[in-house]
Amino acid sequence: MTDLAAYLSERTYPGRGIVLGRSADGKKAVIVYFIMGRSVNSRNRVFVGTEDGIRTQAHDPAKMVDPSLIIYHPVRLVGRETVVTNGDQTDTIRDALLSGQTFAAALRTRAFEPDGPNWTPRISGLVSPDGSYKLSILKSLDGDPACCCRYFYEYDKPQAGLGHIIHTYAADGEPLPSYAGEPAPVAIAAADAKSLAEQVWAALNEDNKVSLYVSMIDLETGARDTVIVNKHNA
Secondary structure (H helix, E strand, C coil), rough: EEEEEHHHHCCCCCCEEEEEECCCCEEEEEEEEHHHHECCHCCCCCEEECEEEEEEEEECCCHHHCCCCCHHHHHHHCEEEEEEEECCCHHHHHHHCCCCCHHHHHHCCCCCCCCCCCCCEEHHHHHCCCCEEEEEEEECCCEEEEEEEEEEEECCCCCCCCCEEEEEEECCCCCCCCCCCCCEEEEEECCCCHHHHHHHHHCCCCEEEEEEEEEEEEECCCEEEEEEECCCCC
16 A cells, blocks of 8 residues: 555645545544645745634735635534535535535535636545544546536545545646545554644645645544645745
8 A cells, every 4th residue: 555645745736625534553543634725825834723624815915816716615514523624515505514414415415616727626524523524526538628527535444543535636637637546555664643734744746735734633522733834934
């Protein structure tokens, strides 16, 4: 199995990515979310902590061109569940859960991002208090915006030291090719959020990385060990 840092170091532009899994000792749920950027607008962002998670904001408001697809809440807590996504579908999922609906039902109301010709996939995750998790990707059909393909993956008994990663792009390119296939299994060896954040940040492409969020949740107490790294503040 590929180590998470090794997996990321082999890819210059995976775009935005979600990793969900279990710590090596099996006692903590693991959440990783990162964003990358090629344009000035995409790179002009930082993660900021909120009462229920994090949000993106402009590092330099004067340089912000179009906030529609880059300013959102990537992480929100809903009770003891954690929603993590690469767009404003975070709020769609949160609202659905609060009204008694499901993760999948919420995402069936959404599609990929309207940013042709890339048609960037929407990737989403949900972590439950017992450490089980779900991942999803909404993408165009081989670049055809007439069809949205919705994929859902559920992991009810995660293994210690194992995570799954899904990201928006398979590689760099023009247009950017969407991620293909199931979430990839990756090894998670770090014992705490700080160590994992250091490994992931170092592995992300230096030119394209923008911000990183890492959280480890104690499955017994619910306590969260969280680290945020921003290139503009690093």
